[in-house]
Amino acid sequence: MENEDEEWIESPTGWGPKEDGHDVIDDVGLPDIFASDDPTECFTFRMRVDGTTTPKTVRLHGYKLDSDETYRSTGVTLWQASPRLADYLGDHPEVCGGKSVLELGAGLGLCGIAAHYSGATNVVMTDGDNRALDRMRENVRRNCDDVGDASITGRNAIACRQLIWGKPHAGKFLERNGKYDVIIGADVIYTRESVQPLLDTVVSLLNEPNGQFVLSRFCRWNNVDDDIVIKAAKMRFLDCTRPSEGIYVFRWSDEKNSNAVDEKIEDFR
Numbered sequence: 001m002e003n004e005d006e007e008w009i010e011s012p013t014g015w016g017p018k019e020d021g022h023d024v025i026d027d028v029g030l031p032d033i034f035a036s037d038d039p040t041e042c043f044t045f046r047m048r049v050d051g052t053t054t055p056k057t058v059r060l061h062g063y064k065l066d067s068d069e070t071y072r073s074t075g076v077t078l079w080q081a082s083p084r085l086a087d088y089l090g091d092h093p094e095v096c097g098g099k100s101v102l103e104l105g106a107g108l109g110l111c112g113i114a115a116h117y118s119g120a121t122n123v124v125m126t127d128g129d130n131r132a133l134d135r136m137r138e139n140v141r142r143n144c145d146d147v148g149d150a151s152i153t154g155r156n157a158i159a160c161r162q163l164i165w166g167k168p169h170a171g172k173f174l175e176r177n178g179k180y181d182v183i184i185g186a187d188v189i190y191t192r193e194s195v196q197p198l199l200d201t202v203v204s205l206l207n208e209p210n211g212q213f214v215l216s217r218f219c220r221w222n223n224v225d226d227d228i229v230i231k232a233a234k235m236r237f238l239d240c241t242r243p244s245e246g247i248y249v250f251r252w253s254d255e256k257n258s259n260a261v262d263e264k265i266e267d268f269r
Helices: 068-072 081-091 110-117 130-143 167-177 192-205 226-234 258-268
Strands: 008-011 014-017 040-047 056-063 100-103 122-127 157-162 182-186 212-216 238-244 247-252
Touching: 040 081, 040 110, 056 110, 056 130, 081 110, 081 182, 081 212, 081 247, 100 110, 110 122, 110 130, 110 157, 110 182, 122 130, 130 157, 167 192, 182 192, 192 226, 192 238, 226 238, 226 247
Parallel strands: 100 122, 100 182, 122 157, 182 212
Antiparallel strands: 008 014, 040 056, 212 247, 238 247
16 A cells, blocks of 8 residues: 555545645534534445355444534545445446456545455555545455455455546556556545546546446535536546436447547537
8 A cells, every 4th residue: 555645635615735724614613512522433334245145344434424524524434425336336246347446536445345345356446635545544454354466465456545636647647557447436526626637537547448437426516417527528538327326337439539539628628
């Protein structure tokens, strides 16, 4: 695992470099005098394990949904879309089974762990937010015995790394890690400004021509509706289908042409 991370934070109101002495949200309301003093929470989830009939119990340590920590950093709690995506991956093991998987905005790590146990050959879980990465790495250590490089362990690999969205960061990540058969993400869109860097990252790191990006969306932060995301994806020659409620699968269009992609994206901006 890589621990030399850039100071970066993502909150419901935006994302960017961490500024010393500055909270992302200045006013989170008066404290509840009847609330518990302990803001942490353990989330329990049972998932299918590829090739077995015994379910795996995963316990993720993070913060309560209404805690101050969650207001400051979106990745330190478990949002509604994560269990839904984990269930989808468990119900459809062919999505990740035998494939390399990259998770964007992995937060506490539930979906990446689900991909790992559904038979993915290699899972790299990423987040830009260094607070979320700390929690993610702890949860992977607690729930996965085979952390590391598959060439060393001889088993399916799972790792946690920092990835800040956008072409420059994605380009550097590509040089080190290559492309992936499947990219997944759950409730990772909080502002309209983050849509383009997210999708730029997807198209930079998704294998062609059969790669797919599986997105789970249930929260509509800051009025970023589905049409905004689907239109931005289409500009990058990614077509969208919706196999179930809240699940969006993006695949390469037959029309994809690298020059046309750049021209269409520039028009969209």
